[in-house]
Amino acid sequence: KQEVTQIPAALSVPEGENLVLNCSFTDSAIYNLQWFRQDPGKGLTSLLLIQSSQREQTSGRLNASLDKSSGRSTLYIAASQPGDSATYLCAVRGTSGSRLTFGEGTQLTVNP
Amino acid sequence: DARVTQTPRHKVTEMGQEVTMRCQPILGHNTVFWYRQTMMQGLELLAYFRNRAPLDDSGMPKDRFSAEMPDATLATLKIQPSEPRDSAVYFCASVNPGLGYEQYFGPGTRLTVT
Numbered sequence: 001k002q003e004v005t006q007i008p009a010a011l012s013v014p015e016g017e018n019l020v021l022n023c024s025f026t027d028s029a030i031y032n033l034q035w036f037r038q039d040p041g042k043g044l045t046s047l048l049l050i051q052s053s054q055r056e057q058t059s060g061r062l063n064a065s066l067d068k069s070s071g072r073s074t075l076y077i078a079a080s081q082p083g084d085s086a087t088y089l090c091a092v093r094g095t096s097g098s099r100l101t102f103g104e105g106t107q108l109t110v111n112p
Numbered sequence: 113d114a115r116v117t118q119t120p121r122h123k124v125t126e127m128g129q130e131v132t133m134r135c136q137p138i139l140g141h142n143t144v145f146w147y148r149q150t151m152m153q154g155l156e157l158l159a160y161f162r163n164r165a166p167l168d169d170s171g172m173p174k175d176r177f178s179a180e181m182p183d184a185t186l187a188t189l190k191i192q193p194s195e196p197r198d199s200a201v202y203f204c205a206s207v208n209p210g211l212g213y214e215q216y217f218g219p220g221t222r223l224t225v226t
Contacts (some may be wrong), residue, residue, distance in 0.1 A: 032214075042219065042220075043217040043220050044203070049213075089155075091215075098160060098167065099157050099160070099208070105154075
């Protein structure tokens, strides 16, 4: 059974800092990995999708990497801003079936 | 700007009443998921459909929950009778498998059962 772990559970940083969020998964047989952001009281917004054959994806100040063999992904946020404050979730889709397995999330606070 | 829509956004009801939540997936997305999110359990997959056919509803309490897709533009989740433990945020998500299988979530229905 796939298990997804995100470390740290919470992170507080000053504005402008570069930061890394970590995601690990136990079964390396994945189809893809997706990073989401969730603001309080809102739905999940897809940030980046990495297919199993890819090593990284970039969107603006965000860069996500994938090391399938070691079961790890990182989300790098450059020059953090208070508007980046949210909960970040990673989720993996296995090679069979369509369900996503979610981590518990990292709650990020960026202080002005 | 294509997005998943859900109605109602908020619902307060009394225990024992029927609750119906609706979801309109993004046009062209043929796979639709229902999730429930609580502080205690996090995100749980309840059921999902492909081409309107249910593929997996193992996460759903069968005695009171039912999910259907009467057509390609509408998915419904019903609870009858509702119980206080059903209080949660219910999300719908949709996917176009031909576009890398990226899931797009709706804004959710916040359900409170008193």
